[in-house]
Amino acid sequence: MFRSRLVLMITDISGSHIVNINIFFKRIALYLVLLVLMLIVFAFVSIGVFRSEIQNIAQSNLELVEEYEKLTKKNAALNQKMNQRIEEFELVGDRVEYLEGMIGVASNAEDNKNAENGLQERLDKASLAGAQKIFFMKFIPNGYPIDYYRRISDVFGYRIHPILKSxxxxxGIDFSAEVGTPVYATADGVVEFAYKGFNGGYGHMIKIDHSFGFKTYYAHLDQLIVKRGDFVKKGQMIAYSGNSGNSTGAHLHYEIRFLGAYIDPKNFIQWNIRDFDSIFEKEKKIPWQSLLITTRTMMEQMAQPSLQVELK
Structure with missing residues (x-):
């Protein structure tokens, strides 16, 4: 009986008291202690699990942050490329506008609003008009036959001849230049005449036969580079200027003739693709409309596949 009971002695100022407690209460106390211990262990385990979850969440958050930074960098790179493409597109638009100005094609404001389609259409129009004009100017004399000269010493027209005094x-036009200055063909053609001698006062001279009835004369030369029968291209060097023939000083005498008639070279040397239409107003002796139609027809024929196969 004694072992199944718990004896407690309580002492205070009034004396000592003995209290006997049943072992049942002792077990309850033990269970409470065990419960507390279990709660503590559970709390530690839960804290460990929560900590692991927090770490996993933190790791996932870091991965999301890294992915976000990658996407941000990628987006920035794409924006940069897009801005670059926009700048390139605007630059192309500016170049097309410049090309349109060069060849005299008016741009359509409505087309300009339709970014890509308008630009493509403008490119097609500019390319077509530009090709026609370049083709036209390739075969008809234009531009200067000499790059370096001191001055234009005499112009086209009637005058008192400095030697004949009549x-x-x-x-033609005389370009005062040092002996040995390069002289260039002003259009594609075939060398009809290239001879050193007096040549009726022209001195050493070259004649080039161009298309559509045009011819150019280059006189008072020093050295001839081409010979009769040679095909020459516009801008090709053909001779060096000199002081041969009836000449009072070193210069290049340059003439343009159309169907044998003398033509003032002034308008032709100033003619360029940017001011393409100017020649039609300045030079009235030439049937320009007929020439334009002829060159357009030639281009259309050259563009036909059957003709290209035959040419091959």
Missing amino acids: RHLHS
């Missing part, structure tokens, strides 16, 4: 038509 009124005489000066049939």
Whole structure:
């Protein structure tokens, strides 16, 4: 009986008291202690699990942050490329506008609003018009036959000849230049005449036969580079300027003739693709409309596949 009971002695100022407690209460106390211990262990385990979950969440958050930074960098790179494409597109638009101005094609404001389609259409129009004009100017004399000269010493028209002392038509333009200055063909053609000699006062001279009835004369030369029968391209060097023939000083005498008639070279040397239409107003002696139609027809024929196969 004694072992199944718990005896407690309580002492205070009034004396000592003995209290006997049943072992049942002792077990309850033990269970409470065990429960508390279990709760503590559970709390530690839960804290460990929560900590692991927090770490996993933190790791996932870091991965999301890294992915976000990658996407941000990628987006920035794409924006940069897009801005670059926009700048390139605007630059192309500016170049097309410049090309349109060069060849005299008016841009359509409505087309300009339709970014890509408008630009493509403008490119097609500019390319077509530009090709026609380049083709036209390739075969008809234009531009200067000499790059370096001191001055234009005489112009086209009637004058008192400096040697013959009589009124005489000066049939070309004289470019005062040092002996040995390069001289260039002003259009594609075939060398009809290339001879050193007096040549009726022209001195060493070259004649080039161009398309559509045009011819150019280059006189008072020093050295000839081409010979009769040679095909020459616009801008090709053909000779060096000199002081041969009836000449009072080193210069290049340059003439343009159309169907044998003298033409003032002034308008032709100033003619360029940017001011393409100017020649039609300045030079009225030439049937320009007929020439334009002829060159357009030639381009259309050259563009036909059957003709290209035959040419091959």
